[in-house]
Amino acid sequence: MARFVKRGKTWQYEISYKDENGKYKKLRKSGFAKKGDAIAEAGEIEANLAKGLKVTSKDILLSDHFEQWMNVYKKGKVSDVTFRKYKNTLMNIEKYFTDDTIKKISRTHYQEKINEFSKVHADATVERLNTQIKASLRNVIDEGVIPYDFTKGAVIKGEAPSVDEQDKFLNFSEFESLVNLAKERLDPHFASRFMIVVAAATGLRFGELLGLTWDHVDLDKGTIFVDRAWDYTETQDFVPTKNEQSVRKVPLDAETSKIMQSFKSEQRKLFQKMEIKPKHDFVFYNAKEGLISNNAANKKLKELLRQLEIDTPLTMHGLRHTHASVLIFKGVNIMAVSKHLGHKNLAVTMEVYSHAVKELEEREDEHIKSIFDDIYKS
CATH class of the missing domain: 1.10.443.10 (Intergrase catalytic core)
Known part of the structure; x- marks a missing residue:
């Protein structure tokens, strides 16, 4: 059963669980603006734990994770032109998610970064960033490295002007x-x-x-x-x-x-x-x-x-x-x-x-x- 504590102006959840060796451990995460957000995320994690998800301590920078993923799963599998798009996404991750690690990013924090990125980029560019980050997370979610997909439900809306659909055609x-x-x-x-x-x-x-x-x-x-x-x-x-x-x-x-x-x-x-x-x-x-x-x-x-x-x-x-x-x-x-x-x-x-x-x-x-x-x- 998860426990929820208010710390200052934000909420924290704490989940007790048994690791693969049968020992009790605690999983904590704070920084939620609303208690409902903490409850929703904790509920998803508990549901995954009930299905046998293993929670590990491995944590790396999102940029390092994405670079490793694109080199293993995309390099040589896609065209050079397409791979350059992944490299461009990595550059943006390094710029906007500088110190963020895959285990500590909350959905709220991710949305804040997406909002920041959206201010100077068009819809298609924001969508590509989100889609490629989401794709890179599938394996680490399946392996139990992270308990949930922090990109889930992200609102994508670029504010920079893009070429109107009618302008692309004659x-x-x-x-x-x-x-x-x-x-x-x-x-x-x-x-x-x-x-x-x-x-x-x-x-x-x-x-x-x-x-x-x-x-x-x-x-x-x-x-x-x-x-x-x-x-x-x-x-x-x-x-x-x-x-x-x-x-x-x-x-x-x-x-x-x-x-x-x-x-x-x-x-x-x-x-x-x-x-x-x-x-x-x-x-x-x-x-x-x-x-x-x-x-x-x-x-x-x-x-x-x-x-x-x-x-x-x-x-x-x-x-x-x-x-x-x-x-x-x-x-x-x-x-x-x-x-x-x-x-x-x-x-x-x-x-x-x-x-x-x-x-x-x-x-x-x-x-x-x-x-x-x-x-x-x-």
Whole structure:
């Protein structure tokens, strides 16, 4: 039975229990602003103890625990780009949870730190921090190192401005105008416009586009084989795809295949004339600067949008989102879209494109109604 004591302005609980050797020990924790908070946490711990949870004395800094967890469970298991996100989370843990250990963090204290982090970060960033910390705690909870999940019930609400959902996409008419403008005046000296055309037609990630070589493009069958990406931020070398599902064949329509065939031919002639011999037979390679930078591609995209008088702040990543939204808008099965994009699972697709899925559902609702309207008429 837990005992509750008020110490100054905060509450403390004390739980008596038997350790694995049958000896009685006490587990104490203080710092609760309300007695109800202490009662709730103590109740959860007692319930776990009744199930056989072993309470240990091991305690380490949250930052040390997270670093060990990500190196054991994530390093080499996820792409370099994704692993950098875990490293970024570790940096934030070190900054905001400097002296906090995994056994001494209460839910209230954790929420206070999350609130502090939320003041200068957007929703998605706060959500990622919380999600990754929560994931790292599963094993230590199962092993009885800590008696409960202090992230449970955390309120996630970033206060920093983020890009509005509508700003990440073009509507169908704008997308159509962009593609048709981008394919005009393609020049093998500069591959940015060409990349925008192919990105719009395939929905490939920027790293996948950058790492694409001509031997992975089958223009006769109209397919692109994606089995790697290019790490343009650190190693400047090929890296595995973001996940296993990202290894895939992406279809090419007839017009895009024709554009790519023409560009390839012109590129071959130019490179031979200028005696340019890239280390790899890259599809998107500038005659002078080499591989396109993300900044250069986004700059060219911005220029084209300005010519069209479209004020949406679109990036190459946003172009991928637009590609997917167009497919959903045109009625392509959401599972096929998920596979086409190389998403880890369908849940990712449903979350990212919830706006488009909702529109599709509303349209299907009308379809469902019409089916039964026809039945009654027959």
